[in-house]
Amino acid sequence: MTEKTAKEKLSHINDIRELWKGDSLELLKVLHIITRDEKLNADSRRKLKQVYHLIQLIEPIIQQLYAKNPNLKIVDMGAGKSYLGFILYDLVLRKLEGTRLIGVETRDELVQKSKELANSGKFERMEFVASTIEAASNAVKGPLDLVCALHACDTATDDAILFGIHTNAKAFALVPCCQAEIAEQLRTKAGAGSLVDLTLQTLFAQPIHRREFGSHITNVIRTLFLQSKGYKTTVTELIGWEHSLKNELILAEKVSTPDHPQSIKSQKMLDELLLKFQLSPRLVNCRS
Ligand SMILES: C[S@@+](CC[C@H](N)C(=O)[O-])C[C@H]1O[C@@H](n2cnc3c(N)ncnc32)[C@H](O)[C@@H]1O
Structure with a gap:
């Protein structure tokens, strides 16, 4: 590696380090948030910032719920590639034994990829369901503790609200699309x-x-x-x-x-x- 390439690489890593509070950059690579040569493009930087902010804001809610019930059940509705779920697990839920996170996503190919990563051995308390939110009640049983929906399209946020209400969810974190x-x-x-x-x-x-x-x-x-x-609701801007x-x-x-x-x-x-x-x-x- 030339001195210039080494310097460039260091600056990319510093850029990521500024954002990434987790232990392993591998997760960001597997999620394609950073490239194999550890570069972060503008879209990924934005996404990572949004996910971090959301996690910072919901962590106190998770900790409060966990203090009352260590068998927390969290769902991520309209999970997409499950950036939120995996990063939340890596940063917060891994340490909270007994918690489970279930991602619900209508696109089967994304669910299969998330399942593969979850089955890699490091995310044993994560599950994924290929379904619309509306039809997920067979696979996702209440009571739920926290319902998250980050940029779930159009009325999918409403479906997440209805699902949470029907399953007696204790809390919601919604960033509508x-x-x-x-x-x-x-x-x-x-x-x-x-x-x-x-x-x-x-x-x-x-x-x-x-x-x-x-x-x-x-x-x-x-x-x-x-x-x-x-x-009780609190409405703010995410970032x-x-x-x-x-x-x-x-x-x-x-x-x-x-x-x-x-x-x-x-x-x-x-x-x-x-x-x-x-x-x-x-x-x-x-x-x-
Ligand atoms: C804009 S993406 C956001 C993905 C992810 N939450 C994130 O922030 O990276 C919205 C996702 O919601 C999924 N979706 C839309 N409507 C849905 C529904 N009714 N049930 C389940 N998933 C849905 C889409 O397939 C898409 O993957």
């Missing part, structure tokens, strides 16, 4: 002149405003919905906007029941919001 359902309803229903207050329509008359407003109101609906089921536009983090912890006055108040606010904008989201329609 692109959102199309409500933007379409704003275009066809609310935008078709059926709103009582027509000035509201100016908020989403343009396609780009409809997309942004649709995404915003969707996350408001998700938050109120969780509150109406007895969850600087320069790293991702899909950046809203909804954390929810079960603190009461749907018949608690605070939950009833949230339900009422949700009903009023939906009525005002003539919206009928799947999240609410599917409620039991």
Whole structure:
């Protein structure tokens, strides 16, 4: 190796070291986050930063839950290549004996790859299910402790919420992805002149405003919905906007029941919001 190549390699490793808090760079290689010659491209750097931030924010929740029940069951919905699951396991769950992490992903080829890595001997408490979230109830039984969904597309975040509620999940960590359902309803229903207050329509008359407003109101609906089921919610940004536009983090912890006055108040606010904008989201329609 020439002096220049050696220096370059060192700077790549330093770059990764700045981000990677785990013991083994091998995991990042196997996940293709870094290349075999230990380079990190801009997309991977962004992804790693997002995953780290999320893990930092959910670790206290995991530790709290673990103190009460060491047989924690965590699910990662819309797991994709399972970056979140493997890194979370490597950094946090490996030390917490008894915890299990289950990844649910609809793309079979990604699930097979994750299974291969999990079976390599270092991730014995990880499992993967090839299924839509909606149909995963045969393979993933409650009660669940934590439901994670990082950038699960469109209504997959809503399916993760419904799944968690039906399985009595104690907490959620959700970073929603692109959102199309409500933007379409704003275009066809609310935008078709059926709103009582027509000035509201100016908020989403343009396609780009409809997309942004649709995404915003969707996350408001998700938050109120969780509150109406007895969850305390915290909504923040995950990481600087320069790293991702899909950046809203909804954390929810079960603190009461749907018949608690605070939950009833949230339900009422949700009903009023939906009525005002003539919206009928799947999240609410599917409620039991
Ligand atoms: C944008 S990727 C995010 C993957 C991963 N969570 C991450 O952040 O790297 C969304 C993933 O969700 C999966 N997905 C979408 N809808 C789903 C559903 N209804 N059930 C299960 N997986 C779903 C897609 O196949 C895709 O792999």
